[in-house]
Amino acid sequence: MKNFLLLAIACVGVTALFFIDAWLLKGVERKHQEDFLIMSETARIRLENSIQSRFNAVSALEALFIIHPRTKPEEFARFAQSLLEKNPPVRALQYADSQTQVTYVYPPKGNEITITKPMVLITDPKRGPFTRKAIETKKPSLQGPFSLRQGGIGVVVRTPIFDGDKFLGLAIGVYDLPALIKEAVGEERRAGIIMQLADLNDHVFSGPEQLSGMIYRQIVRVLDQTWVMTSMPMEAKKPPQLPRALTWIFGLAGLTAIIIAIRLSWRQTARLEQTVKMRTKELEEANLALARDLEEIQRMEKQLLHAHRMRSIGTLSGDIAHEFNNLLSIILGNTELALEDAPENMESRLFLQDVIAACARGKKVVQQIMRFSRKTPSGKTRLNVGPITTQALKLIRGTIGKGVEFRPRYSPGDGWILGDPQEIQQVVVQLITNSVQALGSAGGLVDVRIYTKELFTPLRVFGQDLPPGKYVCIEVQDNGHGIAPQAMERIFEPYFTTRGFGRNLGMGLSVVQGILLGHGGGIRIESEEGRGTRALCFFPAAEAVEQEEAANGDVIVGGTESILFVDDEESIARTNQIRLERLGYSVTEALDPAKALSMVEEDPLRFDLVITDLTMPGMKGDRLIRLIRKIRPDLKCILCSGYNDAVSDEAIEEIGASAWLSKPAKGLDLARIVRKTLDGLT
Structure with missing residues (x-):
């Protein structure tokens, strides 16, 4: 059975490692895809913006002829030369007159065929439709990509020139398309994507003819034309091997350690049980009179084992609580910063305020874990036992049935003492637990009171007389079965219980009495069989701590230090x-x-x-x-x-x-x- 359990633990652990590894791989793949989409979007934006900025050269030429309709050839050449120096992708700048005949061309070199054989654009079968569209719409028209008369692949931008409604001619720019694209998206290609450009008829004019795998298509707006940009990663990124290897190494190491620890625990427990049995048998055979002492030794061993376990749990819970506190600090700090930056009328302010409130509740939960994880007393401080009692009631409510009703009766102003909060909580939990157990499965009422009582004469408590003075009293009363008179004399003995052998054995009221002595107080138990029990714990009272109030409400004062x-x-x-x-x-x-x-x-x-x-x-x-x-x-x-x-x-x-x-x-x-x-x- 034990080997089967170990095998099941190993299978669950390995399965968990497989899921973790798959989750890591999926996260890496998702990150790569997000990076690829961002690079593709960036490439499209750069392409549109870069091409549009280069087309401004034609707009500048249009402005020249609007301002100076009778621009001379040498003036046109000087102006065109200055534009070409700033726009390397421009192959040529041209001007066509009101009859759409190309009359000015710069530079002459490389454009000899256009100069020697000037054409009337509107009558040309290929260029005519684009020329008429530009004139009719009074907007720039893009033609291409196509083979240029000057050689190479390019596009032509024709911008109509109007003076009011009077058509003056056309400002024309001939662009080297590969140079335009390289200038716009060269960096993105080096960043790891392959890009293809095509028209709406799927005619590819830039990039590879076929793309496969993870591709992303986008629409590119270029003047009055629409292109399709398709991109894919240059190469598939391999997931990082080191995190995966570390996950498996540490995961398998941890799983192995757990299995070894379980086996060692089983062996140790078996040896301990065997030793206890042998010693018990020897003592019983040697002297039956030692049976009572043997029972106490066994109880002490169980108590010690329980203490070791609680110490381990306390250490673990303290470390976990510390990490949660750091997480809460990050969440609370960033949420408050976001709330400061959010406009007053934003609905999201309510959501941010809910996060801050949740952090406050989380802080209280962490404080409870912190108190549980402490191994030594923190020292006596001025405190109010009311909140500690309320917290103890909350802890106990989750562990009992619905038949028990708590009736707390105290006010926030009562209950200031000088004490150790951990020990005070231990006292309250012990008293309430005793009352709940006294009620049994039938249920009943537990009445909890906190009040200040001034003694003018000595008061008899267990083992001593309390001197006159002002005391804070924590009173816990139940309507259970009560305590028999013969048992009242032994209730403060270690490991004594009124509920039968083997049930709720522990230090119990002896620890409570020791804590009260350490605080200068005492305990008094009053019980009547069949009517219930009342426990009264007296602590020397201390002056209440006044809560500080901010001088200016919630006004935050800064400085320059x-x-x-x-x-x-x-x-x-x-x-x-x-x-x-x-x-x-x-x-x-x-x-x-x-x-x-x-x-x-x-x-x-x-x-x-x-x-x-x-x-x-x-x-x-x-x-x-x-x-x-x-x-x-x-x-x-x-x-x-x-x-x-x-x-x-x-x-x-x-x-x-x-x-x-x-x-x-x-x-x-x-x-x-x-x-x-x-x-x-x-």
Whole structure:
């Protein structure tokens, strides 16, 4: 069975690698196709614009005869020469009189046949229709491509010259078609596309006769004619092999590591089980009196194994939460920048505001994961137990049936204490979990209250008397089956449970009681069998923290100071650089803490403020601040991190940071903390 499971895991892993490889190939192919379409569109635009700009030479010749209808041959020659010098693709410039007879031609060389045998264009079978069209429409007419009398393939542009309604003649330009095309799209051919030009009758006059494979057809407008431009890639691009190879190498290596880890885990578990069985049998045979001790040892082993697993999960969840915080920082920063640039009446502003609100919700989720992933207490800070209790209720609601009803009763202003938020959450979760389990499958009511109680005389709690003073009380009451009197004496013993052997064994209320002692408080349990249980936890009260209000509402105050922003995530650094530069600051970004340190060493007076991330490869932000403060002790520094509980106020002061900024941060919060730090208000 185990071998079959390993085979199934291997098959799933290899199949996933095949899908990933196919996805990578498809992405590369799509990128190549997009690049090809962009190059083709660019080639068409350049072709149309370039040809049109060269046809302006004929327009200039038209303007000459409108201004000077009696232009002499030598004047025409000088003017035509200046136009030809600026327009290499022009083979010849001509003028036909009001009878459409070609009278002026420049240059003479190469156009001898046109000079010696002048023709009347309107009566010529080939040229007559295009000449009449130009005169009738009073617009330039294009003829060609065709073989020129001067030799080669070209096109002819005939522009009628009118003085009001009076027809004066024709301004004519003879163009070398291959030169026109080469001048317009030579760069695109070198960039990797093959181009074919044809008329609407599929007569190809430029490029290969046949194209196959991935082709792209476009309409090219040239004066009164329409051409068809067909393009194809010069050569098929091969997908990059290195990313594919790395995907397979790392994928197979990871899959192998997983299979090996599973096999080792099975072997270790089997050995552990065998050892436990042997030791148990030996102890039972040696002395039945040690059975109780053996049970406790087994429980401790299970608890230790559970602790190891939770530690591993905590480490993984912390790393994942940190990466999500960086992603949220990028999304929030760029969305706020887009919102600033969006006009007030744009409907998309609502969508951008929804993204910002979603980022705020995502930040709260990440904060919950961060608290779960912490391995050591973060230290005691001034906090309100109300939000922590609300959060605990949300966590527990998703794990219980519908038969349990929670009734929270507390106000946001109550519940300020000096404590460790992680330990406070552990207390609340333990008390509520006990009440839910006491209700059983039948369900019932769990009443949660938070209030401030002032003791004027000592109050008896478990193991001690609380001295008089002001306390915050967290009260959790259920209407379950209650606790029997004989069990009340043992509820604070480790691993004791009222729900039978093997169910919900753990440290339980003993841990809760230890946490309360560490906070200078105590716990009191009141229960009546058949009526329910009430748990009261007392914490010494602290003064409430006043919420700071911005002096000018949401007005963002900027400045002109010089700021060094350090973060190994390029997108985060770039986004915050734009944010601060829009406020008027001069911002320099550094993606490497070592580079940031060298900047300060080279010119200690260059920056007025340093903003650095805490978690970076090579050097953490707290060490960077310490080194910077050794170079310039008065340089203000702000420390940023997604680990919102990772640094206490005492630690920030010890590091030498002026302020702490939680990621992801809104632009308003960033602007305020920067301005307050620069003004010395932190």
